[in-house]
Amino acid sequence: MTTQIKICGITTSEAMSAALDAGATHIGLVYFEPSPRHIALPDASRLRAMARGRAKAVLLLVNADIETTSRAIEAVKPDVIQFHGNETPEWCALVSDQLKLEVWKALGVKDAPTLAKSARYDGKVDRLLFDAPAKALPGGTGTSFDWSLLTEFDHQMPWGLAGGLTPDNVAEAIRQTGTGLVDTSSGVESAPGVKDEAKIRAFCEAVRAA
Numbered sequence: 001m002t003t004q005i006k007i008c009g010i011t012t013s014e015a016m017s018a019a020l021d022a023g024a025t026h027i028g029l030v031y032f033e034p035s036p037r038h039i040a041l042p043d044a045s046r047l048r049a050m051a052r053g054r055a056k057a058v059l060l061l062v063n064a065d066i067e068t069t070s071r072a073i074e075a076v077k078p079d080v081i082q083f084h085g086n087e088t089p090e091w092c093a094l095v096s097d098q099l100k101l102e103v104w105k106a107l108g109v110k111d112a113p114t115l116a117k118s119a120r121y122d123g124k125v126d127r128l129l130f131d132a133p134a135k136a137l138p139g140g141t142g143t144s145f146d147w148s149l150l151t152e153f154d155h156q157m158p159w160g161l162a163g164g165l166t167p168d169n170v171a172e173a174i175r176q177t178g179t180g181l182v183d184t185s186s187g188v189e190s191a192p193g194v195k196d197e198a199k200i201r202a203f204c205e206a207v208r209a210a
């Protein structure tokens with residue numbers, strides 16, 4: 001099975017071109033001001049247009065209110081909304097039903113009980129994205145969690161793996177977890193928020209070789 005690749009936190013057309021040319025299947029655009037990867041809506045819309053027909057555009061929001069959520073979706077017209085805060089299953093389902101968008105929910109995995117709680121989202125979202133627990137920010141932390149928790153988990157719905165993935169460890173992550181989608185941000189950067197085109201290429205090559 002081909003592993004899907006999400007390169008998250010794209011903020012420039014150069015990084016977008018590098019990710020698309022390297023074969024990313026999903027591009028993440030972060031709309032969350034505290035993040036070093038935050039992007040204004042007009043820029044997100046312009047980058048989103050570059051991805052059209054080549055990769056799915058994933059718009060990330062964190063605990064955004066209804067007005068912000070609607071405004072961001074209207075401006076960017078993403079293929080997928082990724083909720084990366086404390087959004088409830090009911091909120092995710094509402095957005096999915098009303099806006100007819102693919103909805104993902106990211107969850108920070110601390111231990112087996114926190115993973116078990118992800119069942120609340122079964123049937124309410126299209127995919128769960130298992131990430132490292134929040135630090136100063138809820139995502140883009142550059143840290144991994146204990147992948148063995150996933151191998152023991154009874155997955156009931158599509159899911160992906162995020163958190164500290166790099167060109168050097170992604171093959172092992174795929175081997176250990178059997179994930180069908182990997183997501184990286186810090187692991188393909190030279191500094192927080194600055195994407196490194198060579199690392200993007202290396203990451204995608206490592207996934208295909210896994």
Ligand SMILES: O=C(O)c1ccccc1NCC(=O)[C@H](O)[C@H](O)COP(=O)(O)O
Pocket residue numbers: 008009028030032035036037060062084131137138139140141142143162163164165183184185186187
């Ligand atoms: O990337 C961010 O700055 C960010 C900030 C707030 C919420 C989510 C954020 N990123 C979400 C992602 O999907 C990242 O790719 C994921 O958390 C993995 O990040 P990393 O560990 O840096 O590879």
